[in-house]
Amino acid sequence: MPSLSDSIHERYLHTLDRISAAEKRAGRAPGSVKLVVVTKSQLVETVRAALEAGVKILGENYPEEAVAKIKAIGAADVEWHMIGHVQSRKADLIPRNFSLLHSLDSIKLATRLDRFVSQAGSHLPALLEFNVGEEESKFGWVASDESRWPELLPEIDMVLKLKKLTVRGLMTMPPLFDDPERTRPYFQKLRRLRDFLAQNFPAADWSELSMGTSADFDAAVEEGATLVRVGTAIVGPRPPKA
Numbered sequence: 001m002p003s004l005s006d007s008i009h010e011r012y013l014h015t016l017d018r019i020s021a022a023e024k025r026a027g028r029a030p031g032s033v034k035l036v037v038v039t040k041s042q043l044v045e046t047v048r049a050a051l052e053a054g055v056k057i058l059g060e061n062y063p064e065e066a067v068a069k070i071k072a073i074g075a076a077d078v079e080w081h082m083i084g085h086v087q088s089r090k091a092d093l094i095p096r097n098f099s100l101l102h103s104l105d106s107i108k109l110a111t112r113l114d115r116f117v118s119q120a121g122s123h124l125p126a127l128l129e130f131n132v133g134e135e136e137s138k139f140g141w142v143a144s145d146e147s148r149w150p151e152l153l154p155e156i157d158m159v160l161k162l163k164k165l166t167v168r169g170l171m172t173m174p175p176l177f178d179d180p181e182r183t184r185p186y187f188q189k190l191r192r193l194r195d196f197l198a199q200n201f202p203a204a205d206w207s208e209l210s211m212g213t214s215a216d217f218d219a220a221v222e223e224g225a226t227l228v229r230v231g232t233a234i235v236g237p238r239p240p241k242a
Contacts, residue, residue, distance in 0.1 A: 004046065009053035011234045012037070015217075019228065022221035033221050036081055038213075038231030040065070041238040044072050050235055051078060059083040059102070059229050063093040070097055083171075083210070083229055085139045088112050095120045102171045102210045102227070105129040105139045110159045117164035124164065127171040127210050128156065132189045138173055146189070149196055156197060160204050169208030169226070170194050180216035187211050187223035 002010070012035075019033050039047050040061035047058065047069055060066030061084025070080060082094055083102040088109055094101055095117040104110055104126040117124045129140035141152055160167055170193065174186030190211055198206045212220025214233035221228060232238075 003049070005049040005052040008046075008050050008055070008235055012050075012053050012055060015230055015234055018218055019221055022218045026222040026224075028221075033225060034227050036083065036210075036227055036229045037234050038083065038229050039069070039235060040084065040231065041241075042231075042235055043239060044069055046235055047073060055234075057081060059231070061085075063090045063097075067093055067097050086113075092116045095122055095124050099125070100168070101126040102229075103127070103129045103139065104159070104165070104167075105141065107155050107158055110162060110165060114162040114164045122164070123166050125166045125168045127169050127208055128159065128167060129171045129173075130190065130193060132172050132186050132193065133175045135175055140172065143189075143193055146192070149193065153200055156201065160201055166205070168205050169210070170197075170206070171210035171227075174211070176215060178215075180219045183216040184219045184223060187220050187225065191224045 016035060019035060020030060023030060023032055034057060036057045036059040037050055037055045038059040039050060057079045059081045063082065063086060066080065079099040080097060081100045081102060082098045085103055085105065086094060086109060091109060091112045094113060101124060113124060130143040131138045131140040132143050134144045143149060143152065170190055172186065172190045174183050177183055190209060194206050194209060208226045209224050210227040211225045212228040214230050217228040217230055
């Protein structure tokens, strides 16, 4: 019976193959997309097995849970990404522990993070999270109505002017469908929003698009994702909470 690490390794390679195939279908350069393996709510043993399987980037949703894993594992050769909503009171955990924040979702959080990053004497690369669907449960700047995108510009300008945060692109969590083709229009909308912001703020870096999960990452790659966040398809279902 294969070990947990062997099973994760096989699924990891299979996912990379699917990403490569989607890149080819879209006429994109090989290696254009980075795979973030999501380990939220997974046991430390599973995270260790993922690292043994060759995983290079880990994505976590909850700052305190992630920091506990980082301290327990102490892996220096892996990137830790924060992909979940960050409460303002936990913002101080981000600059000291993560290589990239995918989920910068408000000017309030941006201002608070900027202060903590300054105190840490570093810079924090971050992606701006936008809600391109119409789901009230999702975080991010509301961007479902393209006609109202100009209203977003003043706050985005404020974020870009912060000294210690470095915006690298956009992220979204679209509605979840059984058919990934139903998700494709939301990926297309995020790409159009990226182009809109690039026209208005040409000096900023808009190169990254974080979109696509286990259910729909093939379509996300075809629509321009540079980072896909895949958990269950690689490390398996999350264990039930005690």
